[in-house]
Amino acid sequence: MATTLDLPRTHPRTGMHGRAAEATESTRVLRSEGPAVLLSLVIVTCGAIYGIKYAIGIGNLWTKGSGLPLVVFDYRLPMWQSVPLALARTWLCCAEDFAAGLAILLIGSFVLKLFSVRTFAQRYPAMIRAGRYAFWTIAYAGALAAVGLMIANMFLFFEVDRFLDKKKLQMAGSIFAMEKSTQDQVTLPRTLVLAFLPVGLIAFQLLVVRHFPRTLQRAAYYLCRPSVVSAGLVTFLGLTWCVQTPGQIFDQPSYGSYTRNPHVYLATSYLPDRVRLLLGDWDIEHITIERGEVPDFLPGYPGLGDLQLKTRPRNIIFIVAESCGSRWMHAYGAPWQNTPNLEWIIDKEHKGVLFEDSYSISDHSIASAIGLFGSMNNNDCENCTVYAARNWPGPNRDFPVPAASTWLQKKGYRTYFMGAGGRSVWEGYKNFGRAFLPYGFDIAKDGHRHWGKETPDWGFKQDDHNDESLFADAYHCLDDAGKTDQPFFLMMWNYDTHWKYSDGEGPADWDESRFPAMVQGDPERLAQFRRYLSAIWRFDRLLGKLYSDLEDRGIADDTLLVIVGDHGQAFGQHGVWSHGYKLFEEEVRVPCIFINKNLGDYAVGHGCGPRNHVLCSQLDIWPTIMDICGLDCNKIWQGRSLFSTSVDPGKRHVYLWVGGVAAIREGDFKYIWDKEDFELYLFDVRNDPTEQNNLLRQQPVEFKSIKDRLHEQLHKWMSWQAEWNEDLLRNGSRD
Secondary structure, rough: OOOOOOOEEOOOOOOOOOHHHHHHHHHHHHHHHHHHHHHHHHHHHHHHHHHHHHHHHHHHOOHHOOOOOOOOOOOOOOOOHHHHHHHHHHHHHHHHHHHHHHHHHHHHHHHHHHHHHEEEEEEEHHHHHHHHHHHHHHHHHHHHHHHHHHHHHHOOOOOOOHHHHHHHOOOOOOOOOHHHHHHOOHHHHHHHHHHHHHHHHHHHHHHHHHHHHHHHHHHHHHHOHHHHHHHHHHHHHHHHHOOOOOOOOOOOOOOOHHHOOHHHHHHHHOOOOHHHHHHOOOOOOOOOOOOOOOOOOOOOOOOOOOOOOOOOOOEEEEEEEEEOHHOOHHHHOOOOOHHHHHHHHHHHHHHHHOOEEEEEOOOOHHHHHHHHHHHHHHOOOOOEEOOOOOOOOHHHHOOOOOOHHHHHHHOOOEEEEEEEEHHHOOOOOOOHHHHHOOOOOOEEOOEEEOOOOOOOOOOOOOOHHOOOHHHHHHHHHHHOOOOOOEEEEEEEEOOOOOOOOOOOOOOOOOOHOOOOOOOOHHHHHHHHHHHHHEEEHHHHHHHHHHHHHHHHOOOOOEEEEEEEEOOOOEEHHHHEOOOOOOOOHHEEEOOEEOOHHHHHHHHHOOOOEEOOOOOOOOHHHHHHHHHHHHOOOOOOOOOOOOOOOOOHHHHEEEEEEEEEOOOOOOEEEEEEEEEEOOOOEEEEEEOOOOOOHHHHHHHHOOOHHHHHHHHHHHHHHHHHHHHHHHHHHHHOOOO
């Protein structure tokens, strides 16, 4: 009988035995199938990301809310021009997503290279088998993570804090604009499509591999190599550099970070300063303050005492008008009758003073808030002093804001804060609520929670806490304040005028022929602008009712009512929608109104009212309030009383900062130093209020001396402010 030997099985292709044979087979499969799977995954992943964002751009969806209107798809151009431009611009918008795809490919190619080494396969067969399955897992997980990151940013923009959001790591410049704009525009069908996108992504990738195996294997054989991928990455950076050169894809360098090359910025940010100087010196110039010089940004010079009121108000109501640009208010010359109550109080009854040339200190709420809560400016940070993304949740989270609420508490005031909007506004938006509301307020609440020391049961409306609810809360505060002999301070912040602009009652006969040019011809934009004007109209009506209530309570003459905007709002001007992008007039000109009968009588009698053209900013509001009420100022406050005669009106300055852009206004001229776009602007805003004529381009020689003077003053302020805020951060404390 023949004897059968139990010999180890031999692999038919390799002639090897046992585990070594299995490992070698795993290596062979990985080498043949791995590159094809990897390449197809990258193609499908980047295609999905690119396709979704391009579809949003081509459909002109996200341009109708907030964001930059013509960055992606310019419908004003012929199709043969607009489509290629949209493709190139979407390339820029997706640059960091493509970078993620290239990273997947690069890492995967190194893994494949390692596993394909024969000696490695023979020596570590168990690791090769495990590595084969790990490779598939990592490859698919990486692809899903890249797509998931894009989806998460669309829906959870403020909640997602990824490393590519940091200033020096932004792979697509101001990618923030596109993703911020899409998050509120995605409809239910699109939501469902995005929800099933990861599953569809894998299914489509498997379908591609199944039907085009040889093509993918041949392409992957040459492409999935570390050297080839590295060369591709360099080419990718170079192409993006060319595409982002101002004047080629974009017709003008006024679209923020989109027009500079973020990849070069990323690389040069790690180079020595000597090398970086080759790209131009756009750092802040450290200009010292001369001995005896007292610039108007220094704290401790409020200029009080010139306002000689016979009877001064004790109580203060301070109302912040969210996103209310003065350009869009009839009280400031707009052609739509949306502020009848304010105009009646100021122009007919002369019960206050309206300041015509008033500015915010920045173009978004949290950056303006430090001036509104405490008469202080931001330093040269990427967002604002109380929220520095690179430090979050670092020391800036508890920056020692010189809060007026705390100052007034020390002077015996009972203090209140009431805010409209829900959780996303005060608790979800960066460091907004935490930085300001727990300090100095006896009662502080929004529609979501209490922030102050006391928690009265006044009801909550969660995320639909609108302006009507806000003013209902205000009457609760007035009732509470009436129970004591203390003077009171009530601060309010509305929200219905914020994008997307709450719908509600309003005039139906707006003169649409005078709507902004970018709004014309687009039904959705027309509807948005109507809602905005109506929201201002309703806000004005609530203000009128509040003042009537103060009169009915008999405390109107004993109360100073202050209305000021936190920032403006753009509707297509300079290629911008909404706010938070640049420092042009539409984003930073705001209302500033003081209402009190005794103040109004004084202003009319002394030629400083009811309308006043003194140049001012949010920094000046609290010193002015103290001047009117006969109180001394916090020595850290940087503003000046608007009724002070110690400050030459012709030498007053307004200082503004946002991200990489700073600006200064003096007299009729406004100078913008745009570090983001490497641009300088000089406008005569008195004769060119829409800032269409950059005098540094049209008449550079004639206006060089003005530009140099304003440039020096601006950098003197920026360098001082940086040191001052840093010193407060190190040595200051919150009360």
